[in-house]
Amino acid sequence: MVKDRIESFGHAFRGLTILVKSQPNARFHLCATVCVITLGIVLGISAVEWAVLSLAVGSVWAAEAMNTGLEFLADRVAPERHKLVGNAKDVAAAGVLASSIAAAAAGFLIFLPHIF
Numbered sequence: 001m002v003k004d005r006i007e008s009f010g011h012a013f014r015g016l017t018i019l020v021k022s023q024p025n026a027r028f029h030l031c032a033t034v035c036v037i038t039l040g041i042v043l044g045i046s047a048v049e050w051a052v053l054s055l056a057v058g059s060v061w062a063a064e065a066m067n068t069g070l071e072f073l074a075d076r077v078a079p080e081r082h083k084l085v086g087n088a089k090d091v092a093a094a095g096v097l098a099s100s101i102a103a104a105a106a107g108f109l110i111f112l113p114h115i116f
Contacts, residue, residue: 019068025096026064033057036107043114053110056103063099067092 019026036053045053070092078085 056106
């Protein structure tokens with residue numbers, strides 16, 4: 001049972017590697033994540049602010065992973081162009097956009113008072 005849990009983490013880290021290697025937007029999110037962590041350390045933000053930023057960053061990564069997974073699956077199941085598949089991909093991308101906008105808003109609300 002412990003071995004199965006360890007293997008499941010291995011699959012998850014493999015998925016994260018695939019995500020970052022195959023998706024330019026994921027590489028952008030990685031850079032943004034590093035910037036957020038660095039700025040948080042430099043500005044000495046509070047534990048609550050770290051919690052909010054962690055949830056914001058995590059939601060973007062989760063949305064990007066779900067979007068990419070859906071795209072991979074859709075491309076395998078329906079490699080030809082189909083309106084419903086296109087709609088599904090667009091809606092998943094909208095989820096990433098919504099999560100990214102919310103995360104950026106949280107970042108501005110937390111960082112701007114520390115900067116000014």
